[in-house]
Structure formats: C-alpha cells, structure tokens
Amino acid sequence: MKPGGDSSMRRGAGASLALLVFFLAAWEWGPEALGIPSFIVPPLSTVGAEFVHAFKFDHLLLHTGVTIGEVLAGFVLGSLLGAFVGYLLGMSPAAELALSPYILALQIAPKVAFAPLFILWMGFTVYPKILVAILIVFFPVMVNVLTALRTIDPDLINLARAFTATRAQIFWKIEFPTSMPPMFAGLRIGATLAVVGVVVGELVGGNVGLGYLLTFGEGQANTPLVFVSIVMLTLVGGIAYLGVILVERRVLHYLPARGIGGNL
Amino acid sequence: MSSFPTSIPIRLEYRNVTMRFADRGGQGALTAVQGVRFAVRDGEVVSLIGPSGCGKSTLLNIGSGLMAPSEGAALVDGAPVAGPNVHVAFMLQKDLLLPWRTVAENAMFGVEIQGVPATERRRRAANLLAQFNLAEFSDHYPHQLSGGMRQRVALARTLAVDPHVLLLDEPFSAVDAQTRMALQRDLAQTLSRAQKTALLITHDLFEAVTLSDRVLVMSRRPGAIIDEIAIDVPGRDDPIGRRADPKVAAYVARLMDRLDIAHAPLERQPAEGDA
Numbered sequence: 420m421k422p423g424g425d426s427s428m429r430r431g432a433g434a435s436l437a438l439l440v441f442f443l444a445a446w447e448w449g450p451e452a453l454g455i456p457s458f459i460v461p462p463l464s465t466v467g468a469e470f471v472h473a474f475k476f477d478h479l480l481l482h483t484g485v486t487i488g489e490v491l492a493g494f495v496l497g498s499l500l501g502a503f504v505g506y507l508l509g510m511s512p513a514a515e516l517a518l519s520p521y522i523l524a525l526q527i528a529p530k531v532a533f534a535p536l537f538i539l540w541m542g543f544t545v546y547p548k549i550l551v552a553i554l555i556v557f558f559p560v561m562v563n564v565l566t567a568l569r570t571i572d573p574d575l576i577n578l579a580r581a582f583t584a585t586r587a588q589i590f591w592k593i594e595f596p597t598s599m600p601p602m603f604a605g606l607r608i609g610a611t612l613a614v615v616g617v618v619v620g621e622l623v624g625g626n627v628g629l630g631y632l633l634t635f636g637e638g639q640a641n642t643p644l645v646f647v648s649i650v651m652l653t654l655v656g657g658i659a660y661l662g663v664i665l666v667e668r669r670v671l672h673y674l675p676a677r678g679i680g681g682n683l
Numbered sequence: 684m685s686s687f688p689t690s691i692p693i694r695l696e697y698r699n700v701t702m703r704f705a706d707r708g709g710q711g712a713l714t715a716v717q718g719v720r721f722a723v724r725d726g727e728v729v730s731l732i733g734p735s736g737c738g739k740s741t742l743l744n745i746g747s748g749l750m751a752p753s754e755g756a757a758l759v760d761g762a763p764v765a766g767p768n769v770h771v772a773f774m775l776q777k778d779l780l781l782p783w784r785t786v787a788e789n790a791m792f793g794v795e796i797q798g799v800p801a802t803e804r805r806r807r808a809a810n811l812l813a814q815f816n817l818a819e820f821s822d823h824y825p826h827q828l829s830g831g832m833r834q835r836v837a838l839a840r841t842l843a844v845d846p847h848v849l850l851l852d853e854p855f856s857a858v859d860a861q862t863r864m865a866l867q868r869d870l871a872q873t874l875s876r877a878q879k880t881a882l883l884i885t886h887d888l889f890e891a892v893t894l895s896d897r898v899l900v901m902s903r904r905p906g907a908i909i910d911e912i913a914i915d916v917p918g919r920d921d922p923i924g925r926r927a928d929p930k931v932a933a934y935v936a937r938l939m940d941r942l943d944i945a946h947a948p949l950e951r952q953p954a955e956g957d958a
Contacts (some may be wrong), residue, residue, distance in 0.1 A: 572777075581747045583768065
C-alpha cells in the first residue's frame with residue numbers, strides 16, 4: 420500500500436525514541452557541563468523531585484484537574500458554537516455577507532487580550548478561562564466548516580436534487596459529511612489553542628489551575644515548579660490533541676490510512 | 684426513418700425549448716439553445732452530439748428538472764417537467780460517489796433519498812452490483828476502486844431508482860479507451876435488457892453511433908438540432924460488434940461532415956458543462 424511500509428515506519432519510531440533519550444540526557448547533564456546554574460535550567464532530576472513535591476504539597480493534581488476541566492469545557496462549547504455558526508453561515512450566503520466583516524474583525528483581535536476583561540466581568544472563577552477558550556476555539560472550527568460548505572461540488576448537490584432530495588436531505592446526506600474532514604482539521608487546531616486560552620486566563624487572575632501554579636512558581640523563583648507546570652500543560656494539550664485524533668479516526672475511517680505524524 | 688414506429692409511446696420530449704442566460708455583464712442575454720424539439724420513444728437510445736458549449740448539458744439540466752427553460756417545455760411521459768422527479772435520473776462524467784459511503788451505500792443513494800424501504804433498496808443495489816461484477820466490492824470505499832469501477836457504481840446508482848428516462852452526460856469520457864469500451868458494452872446491454880429510454884450526450888462519434896438508435900446533431904451556439912440520423916445497424920446491445928459494421932464508419936463520416944470538424948477553427952471554447 421504505502422512505499423517503505425513497516426520497516427521505514429519502525430526505523431522512524433526508533434530514531435524518534437533515540438532523540439528522546441538524547442534530549443533527556445542533555446537536560447540532565449547538559450546544564451552542569453555548560454556551567455548553567457540550576458535556577459536558570461534545573462536538570463531533569465531536580466524537576467522530577469519538584470514534581471513529586473508539587474504532587475504532595477502543592478495540589479498539583481487539583482491544579483491539573485481544574486485546567487483539564489476548563490480546557491474540556493472551552494473546547495467542547497467553542498467547537499459546538501463554531502460548527503453551528505459555520506453551518507448557519509454556510510447555508511445562508513446573505514448572512515455570511517452581512518456578518519463576515521464583524522467575524523473577520525473578531526478573528527483578527529487577539530483573543531487572549533480579552534482575558535483581563537472577562538476576569539473583570541466574572542471574577543476569579545473558572546468562567547473567564549472557559550470563555551477565552553471558547554472564543555479561541557470558535558474560529559478555526561467555524562472557518563473550516565464554512566469553507567467546506569462553500570467548496571462542495573455543485574454537481575453533487577445537483578445529483579441529490581435530481582433524485583428529489585429535500586433541503587434537509589442535502590444537508591444530512593451531503594453537506595454535513597463533506598464538512599467532517601475540514602472540521603476535524605479545525606478541531607485539531609482548536610484542541611491545542613484551547614490550552615493556550617485557558618492558561619492565559621489563569622495567568623491573568625485566579626488561584627487555581629496550572630497557569631496559576633506557573634505564576635506561583637515564578638513568584639517564588641522556583642524554576643523547577645515552572646518547568647513542572649510547563650510539562651503538565653504540554654501533557655494536557657497533547658492529550659486533548661490525541662483525543663481529537665482518536666475520534667477523528669473513528670469518524671473518518673473511510674479515508675485512506677495515514678500515519679499520526681502524516682497530518683500534524 | 685427510425686426503427687421506432689409512432690405506435691410506441693413517447694417517453695421524453697423537448698417542445699420548442701429555448702434557454703437564455705443573463706450575460707455576465709448583466710446586460711443582454713446569451714442564448715444557449717434555440718427552439719430545440721425532438722422526442723425519444725420508449726426503449727429508444729438517442730445521442731446528442733455537437734460542438735463544445737452548444738448547450739447539450741443545458742438540455743440535460745432542463746430534462747432533469749434542475750433548470751426551467753426560458754421558452755417551451757420538456758415533457759416526460761407527456762407531463763411537463765416542473766422540477767426534479769423520480770422518473771428521470773442523470774449521470775455525469777464525474778462519478779460523484781460519496782467517499783464516506785461504501786460501494787453498496789453509494790449505489791443506494793438515490794433510492795434512499797426517494798424513500799424506498801431499506802430491504803428493497805438493498806436488494807436493488809445487490810442485483811445491480813452483481814450485474815456489473817461489483818458484488819465482491821460492495822463493502823469497499825470509492826477510493827479503493829479504479830475509475831472504470833467507480834463509473835459502474837455511478838451507473839448502478841442511476842439505474843437503482845428505476846427511472847423511465849436516463850440522461851447521460853459524457854458518462855465515459857474520463858476513463859481510458861479500453862475501460863470505456865467495456866463500460867459502453869455494459870451500458871448497452873443494461874439499457875437493452877431493461878428496455879430503458881436514454882438520452883446520451885457525447886463527444887465520441889463512435890460512441891454515439893454504436894450505442895444509439897438515433898443521433899441528433901446540434902449546431903454551434905445558439906444550439907439547435909441541425910441533423911438527425913437513424914442508425915440502421917443491428918445489435919444495439921453489442922457496441923463492440925457493431926463497431927465492425929462498415930456502415931458505422933459511413934455514419935461517423937457523415938457526423939464529422941455535419942459537425943464540420945475538418946474545417947472547425949481552433950478557437951478557445953468554453954469548457955463543456957459551463958453551458
């Protein structure tokens with residue numbers, strides 16, 4: 420099926436693993452060898468020890484859990500809203516024409532800049548963080564759905580019409596499934612952006628979440644804790660991204676197979 | 684003239700059909716087809732040939748109810764076509780298969796839209812796929828098939844709705860020559876066996892002659908019918924055998940002459956399908 424096949428894939432995975440080992444080793448012994456003090460780049464073992472410490476005494480699990488919850492809520496709500504508006508505008512060119520300048524303006528505005536405003540409105544709760552995530556996830560999903568509907572082959576619609584399809588049938592049997600691959604591309608982007616939105620919200624104000632832990636570590640000049648927070652945030656983003664890919668594989672099972680890295 | 688006597692009922696009829704489109708600038712109109720009239724009788728296969736942009740596809744869109752003519756009317760079984768209806772099915776050069784549906788599900792697309800019960804549509808799809816040697820590919824997805832197989836699935840989808848009239852717009856022009864001949868044979872056999880009425884648009888003069896009972900020649904835009912040739916060669920269900928008949932070459936020569944192909948200027952033509 421694919422050129423190279425199994426052996427080239429195994430070689431790629433092996434090289435990837437070797438790179439990881441090299442990176443971790445460089446992290447552990449590199450700073451000392453280069454004379455970098457540990458409050459600038461703490462070695463791997465120090466960060467590992469801090470991880471255990473944070474887990475025991477700094478409620479690391481709680482902070483991670485809150486951030487995951489906010490990311491999940493923001494991602495799900497933002498995706499739903501983005502898809503809904505995308506389909507709405509896709510089916511009504513008049514609405515798209517009327518709303519597109521405002522949508523564009525809102526898209527250009529840096530969404531994270533809204534974080535302080537939302538905190539002013541809603542206080543030090545989880546809601547402003549979720550709202551930033553919703554706003555940031557909304558656009559890639561909406562734009563991809565809208566573009567998918569705009570670029571459907573008109574002959575496909577005509578074929579359905581010639582078979583006496585109703586408007587609803589055209590949507591459910593053609594437009595909706597056609598929009599799935601681009602929508603998942605939008606969801607992948609949204610999954611990683613949701614983490615950015617939530618973290619910025621937590622950095623700006625609050626006393627819980629990994630973003631808060633990040634500023635807490637910074638305030639104490641606790642570089643290892645900052646590293647722990649960054650690693651945990653990367654993990655949260657990675658899990659969110661992987662979750663989207665797993666669902667995508669089920670939904671888009673009909674597409675020719677491709678590797679996980681093939682479409683990052 | 685035709686092998687189809689007037690006692691056989693008319694399935695598809697174009698009555699003085701004229702189609703004008705608004706010009707791109709918005710001023711004036713572009714006449715795509717002008718006063719087209721012809722009738723196709725039950726079980727008859729008629730081909731429509733003509734230069735690019737002469738409005739062949741426009742006629743097909745009018746026949747399937749996707750477009751309303753500016754003047755005149757298309758009639759199916761004597762009733763004016765007011766919109767898409769279950770008696771007419773069309774097939775294009777593009778297979779238009781849905782990538783998320785299996786072969787069987789794609790073949791069932793039309794009958795599913797028309798609300799045929801699930802067991803009945805599965806039965807019809809299975810029958811047609813078996814007929815086109817696609818039974819073992821029922822659960823495959825379109826991307827796993829060759830171009831010729833995909834086009835056969837499209838043909839199965841068209842036939843599954845059991846239409847009175849088939850409208851075929853260059854159905855085989857996107858496949859290679861050998862596959863095309865096999866597809867032509869399959870189509871000819873199916874049309875003959877099921878006694879279907881068909882209007883076939885094609886650029887391939889041999890295809891027009893070997894598949895049809897009658898060939899209509901259209902002029903440059905504004906398209907009008909300028910000639911009608913009854914194909915008096917036996918074996919309409921066997922286009923490959925028909926090809927060997929010496930009369931076929933004579934018909935093709937006459938069509939070339941009518942289309943003035945030898946002297947046609949090499950001008951930039953609008954893409955077929957635009958018209």
